[in-house]
Amino acid sequence: MQIRKYFLLMILCAAAFSTSAQTTAIPLWVKKVGARSFPSAKTVYYVNSYGAVSDTVTVNTKAIQKAIDECAAKGGGIVAFKPGTYVTGAIFLKTNVHLKIDKGVLILGSQNFDDYPDMDSRIAGIEMKWPAALINILNVKNAAVTGEGIVNARGKFCWDKYWAMRKEYDAKGLRWIVDYDSKRVRTLLVQNASDVTVKGITFKNAGFWTVQLLYSSNVTVDGVVIRNNEDGSGPSTDGIDVDSSSWVLIENCDIDCNDDNFCLKAGRDWDGLRVNKPTEYVVIRKSIARRGAGLVTLGSETSGGIRHIYCTDLFAKHTDNGLRIKSAVTRGGTVEDVYFVNSVLDSVRNAYQFNLNWYPAYSYSELPKGYTYETIPPHWKAMLQKVTPAEKGIPYAKNFVIQNVKITNAQKAFEINGLPKSILENFQFINSIITANTLGTMEFTKGWKFTNTVIDVSTKPEEKKKTATGIEEQERLKG
Numbered sequence: 094m095q096i097r098k099y100f101l102l103m104i105l106c107a108a109a110f111s112t113s114a115q116t117t118a119i120p121l122w123v124k125k126v127g128a129r130s131f132p133s134a135k136t137v138y139y140v141n142s143y144g145a146v147s148d149t150v151t152v153n154t155k156a157i158q159k160a161i162d163e164c165a166a167k168g169g170g171i172v173a174f175k176p177g178t179y180v181t182g183a184i185f186l187k188t189n190v191h192l193k194i195d196k197g198v199l200i201l202g203s204q205n206f207d208d209y210p211d212m213d214s215r216i217a218g219i220e221m222k223w224p225a226a227l228i229n230i231l232n233v234k235n236a237a238v239t240g241e242g243i244v245n246a247r248g249k250f251c252w253d254k255y256w257a258m259r260k261e262y263d264a265k266g267l268r269w270i271v272d273y274d275s276k277r278v279r280t281l282l283v284q285n286a287s288d289v290t291v292k293g294i295t296f297k298n299a300g301f302w303t304v305q306l307l308y309s310s311n312v313t314v315d316g317v318v319i320r321n322n323e324d325g326s327g328p329s330t331d332g333i334d335v336d337s338s339s340w341v342l343i344e345n346c347d348i349d350c351n352d353d354n355f356c357l358k359a360g361r362d363w364d365g366l367r368v369n370k371p372t373e374y375v376v377i378r379k380s381i382a383r384r385g386a387g388l389v390t391l392g393s394e395t396s397g398g399i400r401h402i403y404c405t406d407l408f409a410k411h412t413d414n415g416l417r418i419k420s421a422v423t424r425g426g427t428v429e430d431v432y433f434v435n436s437v438l439d440s441v442r443n444a445y446q447f448n449l450n451w452y453p454a455y456s457y458s459e460l461p462k463g464y465t466y467e468t469i470p471p472h473w474k475a476m477l478q479k480v481t482p483a484e485k486g487i488p489y490a491k492n493f494v495i496q497n498v499k500i501t502n503a504q505k506a507f508e509i510n511g512l513p514k515s516i517l518e519n520f521q522f523i524n525s526i527i528t529a530n531t532l533g534t535m536e537f538t539k540g541w542k543f544t545n546t547v548i549d550v551s552t553k554p555e556e557k558k559k560t561a562t563g564i565e566e567q568e569r570l571k572g
Contacts, residue, residue: 117432117494117523123403126376127313127342130235130288132191136170138163140179147177152203154182164190169235174198174242182208183225188233194242194294202227202246202278202300209278215307215336217272218361218394220368221472226282226305230289237290244280248300251277252327259328266461268454272329273472277301283309283338292316298324302331303350306338308370314343321350322384331356332385337370337397346380353390354382354412357399362423362458363478365396366485371426373401382409387417388441389433393451395426395488407436415500418447420488421456422512423480428490438500444527445495446508449488449515487515496523503529506548511537522546 141147143163144156157172161184164170169189176197182205186192194200203209209224212231216223227246230236255275262271278300283289284307295318296303303319306312314333321330332348335341336358348354359365359372382388388409391399409415415438418428438444450456458476460466466474480486490511500506506529511517519540528549535541 117434117496120401120403120432122374122401123376126340126374127311128288128290129311131290132169132171132189132235132237134168134170134189136164136167138170138172139175140172141175145174145179147175147179149178149180149201151180152182152208153179154184154203154208157181157184161185161187161190161192181227183210183227183229185225185229185231186233186236186238189235191237191239192228194238194240194244196241198240198242200242200244202244202248202280204247204250206278214282214284215360218358218365218396219273219472219475220364221273221475224276224278226279228281230281230283230286232285233289234286235288236286237292238281238294239290239292241293243295243297245297246278246280246299247324248278248298248321248327248330249324251300252325255328266459269456269458270473270476272455273476277329279303279305281305282307283312285309287311289313290315294318295320297321299327299330299350301329302334304333305336306334306341307336309338311340312338312342314341314346316345318346319348319350326351328352332382334358335372335375336394337368337372339371339373339375341375343375343377344379347383348381348385349383350385352385353387353417354385355380355388356390357402358392358394359397359399359426361394361396362476362486363480364475365394366425366480369397371398371400373399375402377402377404377407379406380408382407382412385412387414387446388412388438390414390417390419391428391431391490393419393421393424393456395420395424395428398426399428400430402431404431404433405435409436409438409441412438412441414443414446415441415503416445416495418449418490419451420449420490421451421453422449422488423457423486424488425480425486426488428488429492431493432496433498434494434496436498438498438503440502441500442503443505443508443533444500444503444529445506447490447517448508448510449490449512449517450510484514487512489515491518493520494523495521495525498525500525500527500529503527505529505531505533506550507533507535509533509535509538513537
């Protein structure tokens with residue numbers, strides 16, 4: 094398999110690292126992540142017996158849901174499909190149900206928004222009404238979605254809606270709210286659930302985020318393949334988003350998308366600070382990022398805090414950013430105790446991009462003239478609610494270990510932007526290599542240590558002079 098080829102490459106590259114350098118112990122909590130149970134009942138409930146038809150036209154939502162409901166009512170088991178192609182809208186798993194999508198089965202998402210009823214959820218850090226996902230695992234324990242089949246969400250109908258609205262909203266000064274108003278369909282949602290396994294499925298062409306783990310614990314995502322660029326370039330088609338969830342294991346995954354590949358989130362601004370739920374105790378390992386905005390991205394929703402993260406044995410190729418932190422001065426929260434180790438990145442744009450004042454046009458909300466506060470939707474009001482005192486909105490990032498990481502052919506080594514009130518503090522680079530066209534910049538950093546680390550930058554003389562400013566600033570702030 095191709096994924097094995099990449100891991101073999103990683104092993105060969107890792108062998109080139111010096112073994113005499115300082116090493117860091119693996120945190121003890123790493124062994125405790127992931128689902129603790131799996132549905133054990135073996136009775137199979139074929140959706141075909143409940144009226145599902147493989148004809149690429151019939152919307153089979155009711156038939157599939159009926160099979161799930163009966164399976165759950167009888168204590169659990171396996172809900173499966175005969176080989177074929179099935180169209181469906183939103184379906185909802187239940188406790189002790191194992192949805193099995195075997196090889197030879199293709200699930201096509203309905204392209205009718207009416208087939209995805211609104212529900213209470215959280216999107217990009219704000220709690221609001223939002224369309225149900227294609228596959229929903231809500232308020233359950235001990236559930237699974239597995240198999241070697243394909244789920245094609247056919248999300249272009251969502252992309253087209255977004256770009257049409259984006260053009261209109263940009264002209265009105267509403268860039269900050271268009272992502273929330275253009276309600277798009279996620280592919281798989283795990284919300285308020287525990288002991289859930291998602292394994293082996295290939296997901297294609299998400300309308301919005303592909304896999305979101307929200308307010309959940311003890312979840313395993315294993316061997317998932319995501320291909321979101323086949324039918325065009327879909328906006329906001331994140332790979333896997335871990336959102337205010339804990340004790341999560343992600344492994345053996347392969348993601349090609351149009352936004353962040355593996356992303357950790359914890360709420361946005363006033364609403365995220367109100368909820369105040371962290372993302373913590375997350376392991377991401379033995380996985381690949383291809384196209385996408387970030388191999389591992391922390392934020393931009395940081396309000397509840399992101400901590401105790403262990404990322405190892407990862408490979409990135411042509412991904413925009415390697416390790417990425419993004420937040421804003423209204424977010425708040427602390428990103429800390431993060432390990433990024435034993436990984437290989439090739440041909441990324443930025444090896445390390447940390448920005449605590451990311452994308453102001455999106456990050457900061459202001460109601461344009463002509464709108465009345467009393468008549469706007471509740472989620473607009475949540476976005477406009479000021480964080481008080483303002484200092485509560487300052488985000489922080491500290492205590493990172495970056496070890497045994499080899500990065501080649503990067504365009505830029507560092508794009509580092511802390512804040513005068515929030516210094517990026519205590520980042521350790523150990524036994525690592527970066528080769529890049531330019532060094533980049535470092536602003537407002539403190540306590541950065543480079544041990545047995547080589548940074549090979551091939552820049553023109555004038556570029557060297559320009560990038561030196563950031564390093565001088567770093568040294569000055571170290572004081």
